[in-house]
Each structure stands twice: as C-alpha cells, then as structure tokens.
Amino acid sequence: MRRYVIKRLGQAVGVLWAAYTVSFLVLDYLPGDPVTAMASAGMDSGQVDPQQIAALRHEYGFDKPVLVQYAEYLGRAVRGDFGDSVSTGRPVTSALADALPQTLQLTGAALLLAVVLGGALAVLATYTAQRWLRQLLLSLPPLGVSVPTFWVGLLLVETFSFRLHWFPAFGNDGFKGLVLPALTLAVPTGAQIAQVLAKSLLTALDQAYVETARAKGAGRWRVHLRHALRNAALPALTVVGLLVGQLIAGSVVVETVFSRDGLGRVTAAAVTAQDIPLVQGVVVFGALIFVMTNLVIDLVYPLFDPRLVVASGRKAALA
C-alpha cells in the first residue's frame, strides 16, 4: 500500500510539473513577444515605449535564454511565487487565494447537485419497469450535455429571477444566490454522471451476485440500492474525479453569467487584459485541483474495493 501511495504522489507531482511546463510554453514562449503583449495590454503594439519594454524585459528576465528563464520561473513557482498580476499589481497567488473560496463554494454545491440529481436519475431509470419512463429519463442526459451552459444559466435567470422573482440574478449573497448558478453548473456534469451510473448499474444488475440476492428473497429496492448501486458507484466515483476539472473550468462561464465573485471572473478578466502571469497561475491551479482530486480518489479507492489489484490502477477497476 505504501508503495502505491508513494507512486501515486510521485505521478501527481510529475503531472503538475508538466502542466507548469505546458503553460510556460503556451504563455511565455508562444506569443513570441509576451513582454510587448503585457506592456501594450490590449492596445496595438506599434506605439509602446521601447524603454518601457526593455525595462519590463529585464524585470521579467526575458533577456535571458529560454531555458534559464524557465528554470528561474520554475524555481519561483515551486516556492509559490507566480509573480505579480500585470493588471492589478498584486501577487498572483493572493489574487487566486482571495477568489478561491467563492468558487469552491459554487463548485462544491454544483458537484453535490450533480451527484444527487444525476444519481437519482440513473437509479430511477434503471429501477423502473415502465419502458416509457425509462426512455424518458434516459433521454435527459444527452440533452444535458448538448446545451450550452451559459444559455441554460441565462434561461434560468430569465425565468426564475426576472419572471418569478424567486432567486437573485447576480451576486454572491447568501444561499439563495447560490441556487441558480450551482444548478447551471451542475447540468452537464450531472448528465454525465447519470450516463455513467446508469450504464454501470445495468451492468451490475446482470451480475451473478444480484441473482443470488434475489434468489435469497431480497426485495427489488434493496437489491438495487444495496448491491447494484454500491458496486456501480465505483466507476462513477472515478468519473467524478475527472469532472471536477470540468466544474472548475465551467465556473468561468457561470460566474460571468451571474456576475459572481470568484476564480472564473478573475480568469475572464485576466484573459481580456492579456495578464499572462495571472492566466498562468490559473492554468497551473486548475491542474493542481484536478491532480489533487484524483489523487484523493485514487488513494481512497482501494479502501472501497479491496478486490482491486492496486498496481493496475484505475483501468482495471473499470473493466
């Protein structure tokens, strides 16, 4: 077990380092002249003061060879220093830290909703004997993944906020202000959870142990929940880990639609301002969340399914 933990931790660190490298390549290497981009910040670069550019170049170390820059930046990043945001002047890490709690609240609520609603849909759809109901319920997930998130959000605002006055249209105030944004963010994720869970429930229900349980006289609900669901839940758990990244990214759109404070809005503003250090911080941060979530799930997994041959990791579990 210890070896497994250490191996997974090592992989996680490796992925993070690689993510940092990718973001460095995209943001510092690709634009050709990130300094001019930062100095002109949205204006045409033709008229920026050359002295200002030279000074910025020196400050950010762009006058050194690429590998040296990379090594320096990496060194600083490892210590938690991602530089200062070009648009606000504050350190990137504190800008992210300030915005994070609101987004965590939103994605946490969305995840909860997605799991509950998606799970309930899958359980119900696979339980019911009514063909029409099953068809109806199973047709919802494809719809859920096909609709643009921002459109759903706007429709919800139009209906539940402007027409019915049930919920606020924007802002971070209180529980009521969380409902519509969390619901919007939960739709695509919940649909995917429903799809995966329904599939694995159907597979589980075909297994021998289910027949055995029924033969022993267990009621349908109990068989469904206690046996089938518990086993079917494991692949769904893995899926949740992958979807966390999607949720965090989705916060960019949802926070913009609902004018909420948070990481998403900070990101959108950073992209508009071509604030490269801040965008880099966001990208690495997104990877960090993804890696951490999946690490936790991978470490928790063997506790739930001791049958797992730990060394084979996730792929075997899905088989």
Next chain:
Amino acid sequence: MSQSLVDDPVEAALGLGRPIGAGPQPYPGRRVDVRRLLRFVLRRPGLLLSVVVLVLVVLASFWPDLFTSQDPLKGVPSQNFRGPSGSHWFGTDELGRDVFSRVVHGAQLSLKATLIAVLVAFVAGGLLGVVAGFVGRWVDDVLMRFVDVLLSIPALFLSLALVTALGYGTVKVAVAVGIASVAAFARVARAEVLRVRQAVFVEASHASGARWYAVLVRHVLPNAAGPVIVLATLDFGSSILAVSALSFLGYGAPPPAPEWGTLISDGRNYLANAWWLTALPGLAIAATVLATNRIARALDGEWNRQP
C-alpha cells in the same frame, strides 16, 4: 466494459477507447450497402431528425440565401425589439436586424470554427496517437505522458491560455479549442492502432515482406479509423459548445459578426425585455449539438450492433 464510445462520454474524454482485443474484428476492406443504410436511418426517427438538422446547418453555412433573404448586418433601427412573428421568425434585435437571418449567417462562422477545431484535434491528436501506437516503446511512453498532462488541465483553461497567447478572433478561438481536444484523439488513435497491429492479417502482411509504411497506410489506418471518426463526430458537438462559450465570453470575432455565442452575449443585455435574443440562438446551438451527438451514437455502436 463499454463497447460504445459515446455512452461513456467521460471515457471518450479519457480516450480509453476499447480494450485491446475486443470490438469487431478488423478485416481488409469494408463497403457500405446504401439500401441497408437508408432502412437503418428511417427506422429511427430521432436519428432521421438529427441528420435533417445537420444537413440544414451545413446548407445554411454554404448557401444562407436559401433560408433567408434579409440582411444579417443591417436592419431597420425603428423596428427593434420586435418579438418573433411572421415577418421575423426569430424577432429583431436592438438595431432592428432580423435575428433568424443572423443565426443563419452565424452558422457559417460556427461551422468554420468547429471544422477547424476538429481538424486540428484530429490531425494533431491522430498523429500523436498513431506515432505512439505504431512506434511503441519509449516514444509511446513519452507521448502518452504528455497527453496525460493535457488531460489534467481543464479544457476551457487551456483554451483560454491559448487565446491569451494568440489573441481574439474566430480562427484563433477554433485553434485554441482544437488543441484542448488533442488528448482524446491521441488516446483513441493509439488504442486503435495497438489493437489493429495485433491482428493476424497485419502480421501476415508484415511477414510477407510489406514495408512498414505500406502496412500502416493499407491496413492499420483504415481499420483504426472507425472509432477515431466517431470521436470526431462527438468532438464536433463539444467543439461547437466550446467555441460558442469562448465567443460568448467575448473572444470571438468583433461586431457585427453574428457568431452564435456573440449573439447570445449581446442578447444578454436585453434579457429583461427581449428574451428571444438569447433563447433562440441558444436553441440553434443546442439543436446542432444534439444532432451531432445522436449521429455519433449511431455511427458508433448501433450500426455495428444491428442484427
């Protein structure tokens, strides 16, 4: 283990594809019977509708005048904010422009962007996967680690980083979305190449002295193509969503270009008094994506699972 790429969109995202060994056995050459195809489609009304929708969208992008004669860029300003009616099917916007016409002309921009995105992902990802699967050994390891990393960065964040680096505009957004989808294609392509490499006829071909590139082009690629094409169709749908999200956020083409995402973002200003400005273009996006997803599902498992 799922056979279908589509019902497990998450697995598709992972690019797990099918396990090696399962799936229909590859064989040299396959041809499609047109009558069988037609019967297949006609028996499934949902699929038929999806094909119709997609055909309409494609037609609208090449020949918008088939659908509307009104100018998408210029309207009658005094007739602004009219709701849907006989003369304006989708109503008019804040400057009196016909919204239906703008949606139709926007199809061209959206389709162009999506095609570029899927192409970029297909080519780059496919190349990565084929090289990894065909060459194997340490090359495979390195390339797949790289792909893993791409998967760990949330797709929208990666696209946003690319937009920050490259700038705004329809094409740049399309490239940004395409690059973010490379991982899935790489994985599927690799899995398929590995699967086919092991097939008997490939070994036979190799043994009888065929060069590696002949084997690759004549045997491996055609048989590996199937799931990659299904993924491309799926990716089409998700690329439309990603491209429209980025243009909604303001990174697409500048006004007055009627990109679908931009239409919704502009309409947002008038949400309280003109709901059709946001609702109807969004419906167009949803319908197109639903249609492509349905077709992808059909392409994937259903055709092969027929009796």
Next chain:
Amino acid sequence: MTALSDARTSRWAVLTALVTTSVVLTACGSGGGDSGSGAGQPTSGGTLTFAVGSDAGCVDPQQVASNETIYSVRQIVDSLTDQDPKTGTIVPWLAKSWDVSSDATTFTFHLRSDVTFSDGSKLTAQVVKDNFDAVPKLGALGTLAEGYLSGVKSTTVVDPLTVKVTFSQPNAQFLQATSTHSLGIESSASVKRTPQQKCSDGVIGSGPFVLKQYVQNQSITLAKRTGYAWGSSQWSKKGEAYLDKLVFKVVPEAGVRAGSLQSGQVDAISSVGKANEAALKGGQVTLQRRANPGVVFGLGLNNARPALKDTRVRQAIVSAIDRQQIADTVFPTGTRAATSVLAQTTPDYTSLASDLTSDAAKAKALLDLSGWKMGSDGIRTKDGKKLSLTVKWFPNASTNQPALELIQQQLKAVGVEVVLKQLQVTQFAPTLQSGDFDAVWGNVTRADPDILRSSFSTKLANFYHLPASSLDTALSEQAATVDAAKRRQLVTQVQQSLVRNAYYVPVVELQTQLGVAKKVHDVNFDASSRIQLHDTWIG
C-alpha cells in the same frame, strides 16, 4: 429495510452531510438591506444597493473620469464649492466665501472651521495647499484635475482657514473647477501617497460617506460618516446623511441590472437604456434623467493619422452619420442628437445644427473629391490602401456597442470601413495618452465650456493631435476672459471651428437615466448630472 449499518455507507453519509452543511453555512451571508418604515417622512438608516455598469479600476475621486464610478467615490470627498444644477451658479461648501481678483488670476477661499476628515485630522488651508500642489503629480489618470490647475503659479496659506490660489494667466473656469469631484479635498496623509496607492487603497476624505471596502470590478461599499455637519449649501438635510450604508455593485449587463431592479434585488441602477425603459416604467420604479453638460458623445479622431489629416474625409464622416437615428434607436427617451461639440445644458453652448446635418450624398461627394475611390467590396481605396478606421471603445455604458454598430453601418453605406475594438475601461486613459488609435468613442462631462480647452488645445495634452491653429488662441482667451459676453463670443467661435473643421465628430448628447425604486427618495442630480446621496432616504 435493514439498517444500513455498513461502515462504508455511513461514512459516505457523514461525508455528504458535512459537505452539504459546510456549503450551506458558508453560503449564508447577509441579505440585502432593510428599509425604513413609514411613508412621506424621511427616515434615517438603511442600506442602498446601487447597481452600476462598470468599474474604472480606481477609487480616488481625483483620478476618476467615468460616471459609473464617480457615483460612488464622489460621496467620499467634499469640494471647496458646489454648483447649483438649475442655474449654474457657484455656491458655498467647504469654503464659506471667496474672493476673485478682477483679472481672475487670484482666488482666495475662506474655509469653514468645523470640518474634519474621517481620520480625525482637521481641514486647514495647508491641507488644501497640499492637495493642489500634489495635482500635477497625479499622472495619467489625473488629466482632468491637472487641466483645471494648469498655469497655476502658487497656492499660499494666508492663515489657517484662508488659502489663496494664484495663476499666471487669468483663469475664468477655476471657480467652477473647485466644485468638481476632481478637485475634491483629501486629507494630507492621503495626498502624500502615490497615485497608484490612492487608486487601489482609496483615500480619506471629509465627505458624508467613508470608503469601507473596494473589490475591483465587483463592489464598492461606503458607510455613513458620523458627526458630518458641513454639507453643501445645496443640500436640504443638515448634518449626517440619512443612509447607513451604500453598496455599489458592478453588473455590466443592462438587462441584468434592469431585471434586478424589477425583482427588488437592487434599489437603484445606472445607465438605463431605451430597451429597458418600457419594462421599468409603471412598476415600482421611477426613471430619473438629466442631460450631461460637456463634450457630447462622439468619435474623437486622431487628426494626425494619414487618412484623417484630410479635412474633407473628416467632414464626410460627420455628414455620413445619422445622429437622430442613433439617438432614437439606442439611447434613452429624450436624448438629443448633437447640435454642437458641447451639450445643450453647457453654459455658452451654441446651436450649429445646420452644420451637423446628415447627408450621405454629401459625404460620398467629399470622399470622391479627396481621391478615395469606391472599391468592389464597397470600401473606398486610395493608393492601394483601404479607408478603414479602427474605433476603440470601452464598455462603460451599455449604449456604446449598439451606437457604434449603427455608426459602422452608416459609414459602410458611404464606403468607410469601421473596425470596432473593445478595450477595458481601465485602458481609457492609457489609450488616449499613447495616441495609438484612429478614433475613440467617448464623451466628457463638465458644466463649463473650458472643457473644450482641456480636450482640444494643442498647448495641453492634445490627445486628438489637432494641428496648431487660431483655435488655440481662442481657447486660451476664453479661459482668461472675465467678461461673460466676450467669453460667450469666443466659445461660439471655438465651437464653430471645431465643428466646421470636423476635428471631432459629435453624435449624441449623453443623457443620464437612472432607475430608482419607489421606496428610495431624493436621489438628486448635481450640476454635472452625477448624484449626491446625502439627502437620499429609504422609506
């Protein structure tokens, strides 16, 4: 059903419960404000939630030019004088009286004795001197204030409550300038900080409200200043403000602002456009409007650009634009098409409607004359170059984009291509400073015609790169003339020159339209069509 005593299941249950509880607990915050009871009689207390459309990125009143941010930061500082919105006369505020020398070079202000800043320090002549001495160092964002004090020779402390400002030339506009927010008086400690610090951290003022919190692009929160007793002579309530707290939220979308006002989530909104008027009228909402004095909304041309150096091209642009159509389609009801560079409510405005007619045929003729031939794609070319203008604009008003799209259509009809480029509001000043634009869409509010000198004199910032001409002499003279009639004549001359030479393309007058919930009373406009919230009460 057997009890699910399985350890794993209960572990899940606990985890779920914990997550749910923590989400709910952290989500529970304070709701909106509470309003006073009773009808008709002003009541103290309550919170006003005001939704504005943008954030200028700075909370220093001396460095803010954008209306949406001025609404909030104006409440933090007081000015030496105030201006009557109905008559334009200058009335006492921090200065209880003043003397102006006959040649308008020396201004002596006699300050009130009871004024203190929110950090406890007292207002003295030295503080005023510190403020004015620091203005030239305000940098890029302080151009308005710098313009008001341009040509200042010295500011001297005569005695602790008397301060004298001396100019090297006669300066007719200075008295009105002291009533603006740009010369709001801040504490000496604030004044010593760098402009960037003042912008991001805020300033200490003596105003009826104190800055409590600023989250860039999201919100500005102000709290009542207890013990306030030196309000403007314009205001009706003596002493402290009625309201306890002001919360300004940044909500960029006009539709969302309007919907939120209707649903009661906010108490007041700014920038109500035409689209939302119908929905808001007749509800629990009043629409308040006032025209802004100053330079009208228009295209500020970069007169040094090759294509724009040609006067005929500029005149063609002016002729091609249908101002009335833009006013009627996009702007709030009652918005007037521009009939001069100045808005009608500006002192010494003169009507030049006959020079600002909309005539597409004339525009085409002018362009043909200047050698720009129509190309096959509908855009004119000359020497291989397309006649294309990149208009930079900033989303500080929701009317900007549709207005510019209409202009784009109207100019396309005569063969001029317009490319619209949106930048952030914080980039307004840097863009003007860098000169890196073909045209910029904007307006400047000021209740004094000297704004023309600030904007168009080649001796000052000259953002629009006008060539030096007799216009400069006229501009300098009107600033120096104390004789009202002579001044009026000079200002008329200036307007004629600007319009006929098309150095600036006037389009529409800005009409500020606010949506205010019926329970909110006395949101009053000041002379610059910004708001004073000291007399505002909820009930």
